[in-house]
Amino acid sequence: MLEAKLEDAGILKKLIDAIKELVTDANFECSEEGITLQAMDNSHVALVAVKLVQSGFKKYRCDRPMPLGVNVGSLTKVLRCAKDDDTCTLRAADEADVLNLTYEPKNSDRVAAYDLKLMDIDSETLGIPKTSYEARVVLSSAEFLRIVRDLSQLGDSVRIEVSKEGVRFASDGEAANGSVLLKGQGPIGKVEQEKKEKKDDDEEGEDEDADGDKKKEKKTKVKKEKDGDEDVEMDDDEAADEDGEEEKEDDEEDDDDDEGSKKRKKKARLSKSSPKASKKAKTASSSKSKKGKSKADDDDDDKDAVLIQMNSHVSLTFSLKYLVNFSKSSNLTRKVELYMSNDVPLLVSYTFGEGYVRYYLAPKIGDD
Template structure:
């Protein structure tokens, strides 16, 4: 019995979308280690292998090795019924002719169950020999997809050259030619990013120091203001005492004395209100400074995440100069795996099939493409 539980259906949907136009029918070989698929296209020019390790599933159980023969178009239709974030459960009994797919929604109690008929497919598993390639190119998968898409507008084939200068993609069409060169940028990007991080850290430290200085100045100003207010209050009290002593000897009106007292009390109350307003305004000024510090930390976190999840640089490892020509039609199909990984690895040797590899989570998808020979 097979029971495999994927945390997100999007992984399986992207895998099938990437190979459905290259392969029509194929066997998923299930065993204790996971799911494996190997199939060739109808013209026997390209080979695709898919590996999904058991550790990549939320729950995985396979009692004995068993093949699951599926039609890619039918499986694509069933997978379209699932949302990307749905939990996908694959079930198949021993010697069963039906594959059960269950989709569990995360935010609701919705559970959808589908059954797809399995096929008996006679396919021989090819032994892929371990090959030591003369050139290895690691580059952003989006850049590879763009190059292949652009050059396919000009011609039917592309010549890939790996040299000390970099990796060059050349397409010669009837009406126009294209030539794209990518130089190695992996090492400089890392050093540049580290220096940028240092500079950003220093600037952040300076801004924090300025903020603390401004807070200290505001506190000093507040203390000076409180001292001035105290002095004013003491002067006002002394003036009250003097006037009261003078009023005993003078026979003035009591109404004038009451008016003087009210004016002084109003002034004292006004000064106290001003003091309260100054204190509240100083607190308001301090709040943005305090709230500003976490904002700076958030910026740092975002920048670090952007560096980690940012575009992959071009890395080239070469033992000797390699030049091979391939069909752009197949490379276009390979580039559909861009949704699975941000980087792609091209492995090349003269007179040896090209290896295009995408790694995703606990699995990979690899394509092998035979080179064109002569004018073919």
């Protein structure tokens, strides 16, 4: 039995919308690890690999591996009946003929259920060989969408060239030619250096954590001493209050004097402690605003930054029609990764919280 519950139906809607023009019928392979799909287009030029990991579901149960043969067009129609923020639950019994989809709004008692008829599809899972790519480019998925759509107005193909200058997208049409150059942020590194740099960062992080623990111990010790002083001062105040109450019972005039002295003590104590409190509040607010500002700046930098890693110069030509279809996955995540090597299919990868979708496209042969 399969029972998979997604927090937001919009994830599945966007995913199916992105692949519906490439894939007509496909098997969703369900297992304990999650749900996967692998299919090729009719011309066998492009391959789509999708995975929704088990941890990406709010609730997931799959008793045994089972394929779900689905017509992607029919699934798209059923998913249109759900809102993006609805909870979507997929259910299928062992050797079932239908796939049940249930939509539940988060702020409503409405429950909508649909049954999609399953198909028997004979398909073989293709083994994707591990490839050492010569170039890796990470850029904004919105920027990639804009580039391929703009260039598709000029011609049918695009030449993607990765060099020390950056990554260039060029299209030659009958009436006009166009190109877009994206320069990498910072020095262009090698693809193989990423693991080393990550390892070094982890070691430095461990050292910093060790130093941070020592500082934290010292800071905690000092804080305790300060708390102790404050406790003593509180005891003195309580004692003064008790003396004031006894004197109040004895004589009203002495009580007025004691109240005045108590007020003066309290005022002095507040004036003495208020600079620390105001200073602490100011420091906290300034650090908070600084932190918020840096985080926003980092988000903006990450959104526009172009990362290029290259072992050697790569230049390949691809069909723009397929790249435009690939770029429809841009609403799943803000980043897209391009992996290239000469005479090897292009890998376009979109990774999001619930899994990933990867496209493989064979290069054109004989085009300059």
